[in-house]
Amino acid sequence: MGTSVEAHRTAIRSLLAPLAERPPQARSLSESLGLALANDLVAPASLPPFDNSQMDGFAVRSQESGRELAVAASIPAGAVPAPLASGHAAPIMTGAMLPAGADAVVPIERADPPSFPDTVDHARVALPAVEPGTFVRRAGSDVRAGAVVLRAGTRLGAAQLGLAAGLGIAQLPVRAPLRVAVVSTGAELAPLGEPLRPGQIHDANGTLLTAALREAGLEAQATAVRSDEPGDLLAALADAAGAHLIITTGGVSKGAFEATKLALAEHDVDFVHLAMQPGGPQGIGSIDGVPFLGFPGNPVSSWVSWEVLLRPVLSELLGAPAPRPRLNLPLAEPLDSPEGKLQVRRARLRPDGSAELVGGPGSHLLGALAESNALVLVPEHVTRLSAGDDVEVWLL
Structure with a gap:
C-alpha cells in the first residue's frame, strides 16, 4: 500500500537532524517567544530573593504572638527594614522584605484593631498566636540559585519568559527559527485577486502553508511557479537557496505533467507514495545541499503533510513548534x-x-x-x- 507514515517521518528526521546543530542565538525575551531554549538555563539568583510577606499584615516574632504588642515602623514593598525589636509588630505590605527577627505574618483582618495605625507613636495591636513561617514566602522556596530551571529544548512560552524575567535575565540562548521557502507549482494557478480563466484555480497552498509555518514560529516565504516547465521551477528553487528548508507543493504524483519530478530528476530526491490519505504522494531529499520536501498539490493534502509529517519532527528535533495535544x-x-x-x-x-x-x-x-x-x-x-x-x- 505504500511507505508507512512513521518510516517517512524517520526519513524526514534524518534529513533535518543537522538543522538541530546550528549554533544558538542570543535574543531578548520579547524576541524569544515561541522559540526553543538552546542550552540549559541555570538560575543566577533565588526566587524569592529574600523572605517576604505573603499578606498585608503585621510581621511578628511567632513566640511573642498571641498578645498585645507595640507597633513598629511600617514596611512597604521595596524597602530594607530595620530589625524587629522584641515586643513589637511591624505593619508589612504584601511582597515586602521580612525584617530580621520576624518569622511570621499575621493578616491585618485578624488583628485587633483590624487596621494599620495612622502613626506608630504609642500604638499597640493585639495579635492571635501564629506558628513560625505563617504567611511568609521563604527565600528560594520557588527557585534555588544554581538550579537548572529550564532544560535545553524547552519551548519558550509566556510562563517560561516570565520566569526568566523574574530571574533578571534579559537575553536567552535560543534555537533560531528555520527559514522555509514554500514554492507552489502548476500551470493552473492564478494570482490572488485576479479573475479565473477557464481551467484555472487560485493558489491557496502558498498562503495556507506559509501561514501555518509562521503560526508555528518559523520564517516562511511563498513563491508561485505558474507553469509546468521544469526550468521555471528550477529557477525558483535556485532563488530559494538561502532557506534552511525548501517545500514544494504539486508535481509529485503520477500524472503526465509532474513538473517537480521532472525538474528534480537529476537531484538527490526520492519520490514515494505513503500509506496515508490524504497526502500520499511525497518527495524527499536535498537540492544543492538544502533539505527538500515535496508535498502534494491539493491544499488539504499539503496542509496534512505539514501537520502529520513535518511538524512532529520539528517539535522533536528543535523543541518548537509545540506538538499538537x-x-x-x-x-x-x-x-x-x-x-x-x-x-x-x-x-x-x-x-x-x-x-x-x-x-x-x-x-x-x-x-x-x-x-x-x-x-x-x-x-x-x-x-x-x-x-x-x-x-x-x-x-x-
Whole structure:
C-alpha cells in the first residue's frame, strides 16, 4: 500500500537532524517567544530573593504572638527594614522584605484593631498566636540559585519568559527559527485577486502553508511557479537557496505533467507514495545541499503533510513548534477508512467531548478545513469505526 507514515517521518528526521546543530542565538525575551531554549538555563539568583510577606499584615516574632504588642515602623514593598525589636509588630505590605527577627505574618483582618495605625507613636495591636513561617514566602522556596530551571529544548512560552524575567535575565540562548521557502507549482494557478480563466484555480497552498509555518514560529516565504516547465521551477528553487528548508507543493504524483519530478530528476530526491490519505504522494531529499520536501498539490493534502509529517519532527528535533495535544475521544458518528492507510480526517469538537467529522476525506475541501479545530487519525488496520468508538484526536 505504500511507505508507512512513521518510516517517512524517520526519513524526514534524518534529513533535518543537522538543522538541530546550528549554533544558538542570543535574543531578548520579547524576541524569544515561541522559540526553543538552546542550552540549559541555570538560575543566577533565588526566587524569592529574600523572605517576604505573603499578606498585608503585621510581621511578628511567632513566640511573642498571641498578645498585645507595640507597633513598629511600617514596611512597604521595596524597602530594607530595620530589625524587629522584641515586643513589637511591624505593619508589612504584601511582597515586602521580612525584617530580621520576624518569622511570621499575621493578616491585618485578624488583628485587633483590624487596621494599620495612622502613626506608630504609642500604638499597640493585639495579635492571635501564629506558628513560625505563617504567611511568609521563604527565600528560594520557588527557585534555588544554581538550579537548572529550564532544560535545553524547552519551548519558550509566556510562563517560561516570565520566569526568566523574574530571574533578571534579559537575553536567552535560543534555537533560531528555520527559514522555509514554500514554492507552489502548476500551470493552473492564478494570482490572488485576479479573475479565473477557464481551467484555472487560485493558489491557496502558498498562503495556507506559509501561514501555518509562521503560526508555528518559523520564517516562511511563498513563491508561485505558474507553469509546468521544469526550468521555471528550477529557477525558483535556485532563488530559494538561502532557506534552511525548501517545500514544494504539486508535481509529485503520477500524472503526465509532474513538473517537480521532472525538474528534480537529476537531484538527490526520492519520490514515494505513503500509506496515508490524504497526502500520499511525497518527495524527499536535498537540492544543492538544502533539505527538500515535496508535498502534494491539493491544499488539504499539503496542509496534512505539514501537520502529520513535518511538524512532529520539528517539535522533536528543535523543541518548537509545540506538538499538537493528542487525546483519545469518542467519534460522534460512524466512519469508514481504507484498509492499509492512515486516514486523516478534519473534525470539530462538540461540547460533550466527542469529535464530529467536518466534510469528507477529500483533499480539496478547504471549507471543511476552515471549520475544523481537530484532526482524527484512523490507523492503517482500522476500516470501520462506530459512533462512540474512541479514536486518536489531535487538537489544532
